[in-house]
Amino acid sequence: MxxxxxxxxxxxxxxxxxxxxxxxxxxxxxxxxxxxxxxxxxxxxxxxxxxxxxxxxxxxxxxxxxxxxxxxxxxxxxxxxxxxxxxxxxxxxxxxxxxxxxxxxxxxxxxxxxxxxxxxxxxxxxxxxxxxxxxxxxxxxxxxxxxxxxxxxxxxxxxxxxxxxxxxxxxxxxxxxxxxxxxxxxxxxxxxxxxxxxxxxxxxxxxxxxxxxxxxxxxxxxxxxxxxxxxxxxxxxxxxxxxxxxxxxxxxxxxxGGKTANIVFKDALNLEEAAQVSAQAIFYNMGEVCFAGSRLLLPDDEDFIETFLSKVKNYSEYWQPYNPLDMQSMAGALVDAAHLQRVENFVQGALDQGAQLFTGGKIKHPDSGGYYYEPTILTGVTPDMTIAQEEVFGPVLSVMTYQDEEDAIRIANGTDYGLASAIWTGDLNRAHRVSRAMKSGNVWVNCFHGGDMTMPFGGYKQSxxxxxxxxxxxxxxxxxxxTWIALGLRILVNVNAHSGAS
Structure with a gap:
């Protein structure tokens, strides 16, 4: 265009x-x-x-x-x-x-x-x-x-x-x-x-x-x-x-704003779809989304993590930033230079606190005069890290691990935000149980950002x-x-009573 x-x-x-x-x-x-x-x-x-x-x-x-x-x-x-x-x-x-x-x-x-x-x-x-x-x-x-x-x-x-x-x-x-x-x-x-x-x-x-x-x-x-x-x-x-x-x-x-937890359980119905949507959940609109799925919670299983993250990384390539005026582009520029610097600072801060760079972490198209940042995935993130608590508002995914369902709920609810959360599971009882436990205004099960104009949107806590x-x-x-309108008969009876009429 x-x-x-x-x-x-x-x-x-x-x-x-x-x-x-x-x-x-x-x-x-x-x-x-x-x-x-x-x-x-x-x-x-x-x-x-x-x-x-x-x-x-x-x-x-x-x-x-x-x-x-x-x-x-x-x-x-x-x-x-x-x-x-x-x-x-x-x-x-x-x-x-x-x-x-x-x-x-x-x-x-x-x-x-x-x-x-x-x-x-x-x-x-x-x-x-x-x-x-x-x-x-x-x-x-x-x-x-x-x-x-x-x-x-x-x-x-x-x-x-x-x-x-x-x-x-x-x-x-x-x-x-x-x-x-x-x-x-x-x-x-x-x-x-x-x-x-x-x-x-x-x-x-x-x-x-x-x-x-x-x-x-x-x-x-x-x-x-x-x-x-x-x-x-x-x-x-x-x-x-x-x-x-x-x-x-x-x-x-x-x-x-928010700090959405995207929880993937081992019993998820379709792990391929979960990985694809997990990438979209954070990289859509360059991560500049209040409900972005910025925290990916995976079970503490090395084989599962390796397999799932390799899928997410592959799907992140769809969200590499290009000229946003190209109708084929899926991701564009961050809003300005100050915001680009802010995103960079968050990533560097996470690395300084012990996180590891799984993919990304670089400015793209530095000679364009614009502000582009590639999809970034950080592993080894712990709940106490700044990047796990504060809203980055950029294309940065923090991967965290949990021990069991209770631990996943604790981590998911462990921020000041409560705008949204997502759950991937094939167990109907778990879907209801975890949904009820989420302290967020929106809960999406086996999808992300589900709903339409008939569904209220808003958050708990500081969201x-x-x-x-x-x-x-x-x-x-x-x-x-x-507005209270007294019935006429009652008014008439009261008037008569006060006037002494029999």
Whole structure:
């Protein structure tokens, strides 16, 4: 695909592209080759305030929040259609911006985003409220849009993660202010334009790019924002919680990464498939995935380990990084030079702590001007090593061994994270037993990243406090109202009693 796609870097506020009030910008360079892409607005507190006020006006006016449900559905369906119409442009933008292979951007992120929008839209008139089972009055328990949603999105799936937040929040009738990651903003900025063309009224979806420490902090501190939805590091999530406590106490919904254990038992039904999927689980998207299967747990059996790892190594060759604009490429560049250095440091640190390099461990295409790192497998990793505890967010697989099922569970649960876990076994009792024991929000048995839009996604422990997708994904963008209507006869009897009537 062509690199000629024009990149828009301005904020999208109140239905149009505008420059930041300060005029400040920062340069965006492609991780593919280091070439300049465009200047992006470095929005500040004034820009955030302007966007939030516009979102508040649009919400209170009812132009979207009170729109008939079928009309709101039709607008979101139109947005999904426009995403598909612009799918190649969006896929190329995403690839140029964060280095992901364009084929994966096209299929998973852009088409997947359009599918998610349609799913959210279809739910709009399927989410029923409740009534209290009481004979003394009519008790109605209803969900209403929470108001102005502040969404702060990550750089690894910039368009798709924006859709998860924007789609469900808009479906419920909210107005949304999005602060995309400064590392990958371009497709989210484009989303604002497409939403407006689809019929989303001005002010209902605001896109405000900028640095997290400035624009993101301002959104978190703003007292007219009713909730924050954040995907990123747990360090930033703590800052957002602090901002909330210092201002209006808004709920802060976070998804903050993971350290997924991928446990292979000897009784796995298909070890060949398990090895192939284990490679994909960590090397897909260059390992820049919150639920990446970064910890491979194998039984302490030398013959089994040697056989299984040789298969994983063979499948890792499918994920060697190449030019991500090539439709045949399965892996591309890491997001920037700082992240490449971070991944290198993790690998070196593991080696210093006693791990062994089984394969990989080198920078690829150093003369390209981009940031490429080959699939890497480390053996001899122990649970106390830094690389076994902290999120690398790169194509680095840590291989660990366990003595028995109980030991595997202990190692798998032995981190501060709890986003996901995977189990490979042919024993149905073991599948249920180990699944129940996993302290993670997602458990996949004989697969990896199983499920669809009907399955909630989120984590335990420091991986987060919320869920995206499914019906539960709408809850954080609503608030519950209890309405009690007394029955007329009861009112009449009470009035008569107080007036002394017989």
């Amino acid at each position: 062509s690199k000629s796609t024009k990149a828009e870097g301005r904020a999208f506020i109140n239905g149009q592209y505008v420059n930041s009030m300060s005029g400040e910008v920062f340069a965006s360079y492609s991780p593919i080759d280091g070439e300049f892409l465009t200047n992006i607005d470095a929005c500040n507190e004034q820009d955030i305030h302007h966007a939030v006020l516009g979102a508040r006006r649009s919400f209170e006016s009812g132009v979207w929040s009170a729109m008939p449900l079928q009309e709101r559905k039709n607008v979101l369906f139109k947005l999904a259609d426009l995403i598909i119409e612009h799918e190649e442009e969006l896929a190329v933008l995403e690839t140029l911006d964060m280095g992901k292979p364009v084929s994966l951007c096209l299929e998973s992120d852009i088409r997947g985003g359009a599918h998610a929008i349609r799913w959210f839209a279809e739910c709009i008139d399927k989410l029923y409220d409740h009534m209290s089972p009481n004979h003394q009055g009519i008790g109605m328990i209803t969900r209403e849009p929470i108001g102005v949603v502040g969404a702060i999105t990550p750089w690894n799936f910039p368009f798709y993660m924006a859709i998860w937040k924007v789609g469900s929040a808009l479906a419920m009738g909210n107005s949304v202010v999005v602060k995309p990651s400064e590392r990958a903003s371009l497709t989210t900025i484009k989303l604002g334009e497409l939403a407006h063309k689809a019929g989303v009224p001005e002010g209902v979806l605001q896109i405000v790019p900028g640095y997290g420490r400035v624009a993101g902090a301002a959104l978190g501190r703003h007292s007219d924002v009713d909730c924050i939805s954040f995907t990123g590091s747990h360090t930033t999530s703590r800052e957002l919680m602090k901002y909330s406590s210092e201002t209006n106490g808004k709920p802060v919904h976070i998804e903050a 987060g406090n919320t869920r995206d997708k499914a019906f539960t994904g709408f809850e954080k963008y609503t608030q519950i109202k209890s």
